[in-house]
Amino acid sequence: MRYCEIRYFCRMIKKVYKANILYTKERGRFEILENGCVAVDADGRVTDVATDLSSIDCGDAEVVDFGDRLLVPAMNDLHVHAAQYRNQGIAMDLELLPWLQNYTFPEEMKYADTGYAGRMYRRFVRDLWRVGTMRACAFATIHTESTRVLMRLFREAGMGALVGKVGMNRNCSEKLSEPVERMVQGYESLIAEFNDPHGLVRPIVTPRFIPSCTPGMLRACGELAAKYHLPVQSHLSENRDEVALVRELEPESTCYGDAYDRYGLFGQTPTVMAHCVFTESEEMALMKKRGVMVAHCPTSNLNVTTGIAPVRQFLDEGLRVGFGSDISGGHNLSIFQMMVYAIQMSKLHYQRNHARSFLTLSEVFWMATKSAGSFFGRVGSFEPGYEFDALVIDDRGLNFDDYSLPERLERFIYLGDDRHIERRFCRGREIPEP
């Protein structure tokens, strides 16, 4: 644990929020505090969470009463291509290859222009805010200056983001290929600006995926991560053909994950891998050993015709799992909708295999909050010591009958949208519309 427990007790409570509080300390069980309260210190960390105000030593803290509203941890998006935002929700009836060639790569090329990048990234950050996502692991493009634009927009907004300038130098158009040295220089220039290890916005080392990166590129990525202790993100075992190609490209590796591992890109620093649809037992064992996080992207896996990731098995094996919207393979930016799809996909997956059960609401909620949040530090819960990332949900339009608190939360997750998210907090600070 990076922060010393004693700190919470020394710190003055700055604000106490009252509301109907729902969160998940453990996978598979909601903590529900009807008219509960949560106390937050000047650093934006939770100091206490309780069923009533009298059990908290508030001192002269300001008490903010949200009445009958719901207060839940904010969402974390572990895999999203910021530079594909323009293509969200188009060409959704194509298969992977024509979709990449005709839509994705031509779009990413436009980000050589920082003006275009600024226009698009501004919308992207605002819409992320809208859907209640306060922390994201985002792919930018190969372009250093456009990536810087995105990082600055996140910093101005006050939202948390690990932003990846993309490394790629093979099997792609020349316009999306960057020499290794220039990639390293670009990273170092971003690191120089975003150099606070406790800052909300930081670079994340981002080799696109093994087929797009020469061994030299992968080695340089691993060295960057080690030298600056930066986290790593990439794609893993998304598609059968891709898995076969990686086997050809990296014949000495025992599995796709092992190929990353050999370059120091698989848990040597905190690592998140998107998809893992075709991850089998050996890869799972390595992920567990290295603490590699899975970014489960159910809508993308459907849209891009990959399949269903074995999420129940990941959880049973003790792997870390969160959600990614994966715009624009995914069409929906809301992590609440990822919860819905994850339950649905697991029902389909385990329908024919009753040895494992499908995911429940409290499990997917835990995945989206405490589990995914752990990639950003102590984020995603209201336990003391956690950074206060929170959403205030005004569900009056949905709550027209005698619904219980868990039912109200479920209805918001299934039926609600950004209209029902009234206020957003990241690290204790209320975040206005960017």
Next chain:
Amino acid sequence: MRYCEIRYFCRMIKKVYKANILYTKERGRFEILENGCVAVDADGRVTDVATDLSSIDCGDAEVVDFGDRLLVPAMNDLHVHAAQYRNQGIAMDLELLPWLQNYTFPEEMKYADTGYAGRMYRRFVRDLWRVGTMRACAFATIHTESTRVLMRLFREAGMGALVGKVGMNRNCSEKLSEPVERMVQGYESLIAEFNDPHGLVRPIVTPRFIPSCTPGMLRACGELAAKYHLPVQSHLSENRDEVALVRELEPESTCYGDAYDRYGLFGQTPTVMAHCVFTESEEMALMKKRGVMVAHCPTSNLNVTTGIAPVRQFLDEGLRVGFGSDISGGHNLSIFQMMVYAIQMSKLHYQRNHARSFLTLSEVFWMATKSAGSFFGRVGSFEPGYEFDALVIDDRGLNFDDYSLPERLERFIYLGDDRHIERRFCRGREIPEP
């Protein structure tokens, strides 16, 4: 064809609407009229659709210009349980049986109270309006007077609906069982009030499904349909256990559909059957022969853990197919979202079987409009003679770059919601919020 062609030419054009018009005459191809116009007569029928105003003899018709907005046919929902509206989006991580016993049946019992029914049905009709559904095949409950409340609400709203008082008298709680004679009397009393064969709101004969109905009940339903020439709706081959149970209950039938057929409930009058997940070749052949419509309910099939209906095969075999939201097995009332899910499900279904291709956007759009609309008459297209059921889509919030018209429609379908539906028309009349 019930209406004589000559009628359209004699009729005076009443209004001409200008907009970007998108619709599907044929499965698999959009008709796209940039700044096109559609002329509608006093009966609410399209008389002409053209790329520009000069080619229409407008006379002194009022021209309404929707500018850069999209004009598309309104949505048709072929399967929705109006009386389960309160339960939309709750208990979504249960399997079928506990969900029925603990949530669905207790809820339907409340509809013995017409006051409760009025409160809930009013919300239901308004929300159907919100999501752009102008015609629906709705299940009510066994209760005649509550069913009448729902029918009156639809009539007041000016929306089209076939509303089913539910027939059920076995394998259910006594409170949801009604003797055959009382069922028939109830129907006749509804028919007496809603007796216009061209009216927008009519009764539809609704045996819940074979396991809930004795042979006497099924026979009476078939007789009612024949006597009053009423359409029929029910459930078909949703679940493996259900299919096996029907085989036991109706041992002389060659398939589930054949069991309905023997009671005159399978195409003797216009018939729509929900789900058809486990429909095989014999049942398909009978459905084709009888013109039975499939109500494909992809979200419900996921939520209730049934599986994926073979929709591509239905289309290849020439079956009629449309969509059902199937609230509250389905969680989403929007037929636009059914299109999204249908494409996604077909990708998953045909991923392992490349002999058949997955559904495209123009195909699901056609299913939702012209194909489903045919259950209500000449509905779902802008061809001359069709009733003008339409939505005006204001997609400015989504259309921030140089998108083509098909891309704008796709983005609205994937990302849009009721906020983007600006105006709604049913049979030529603009429908205000009910």
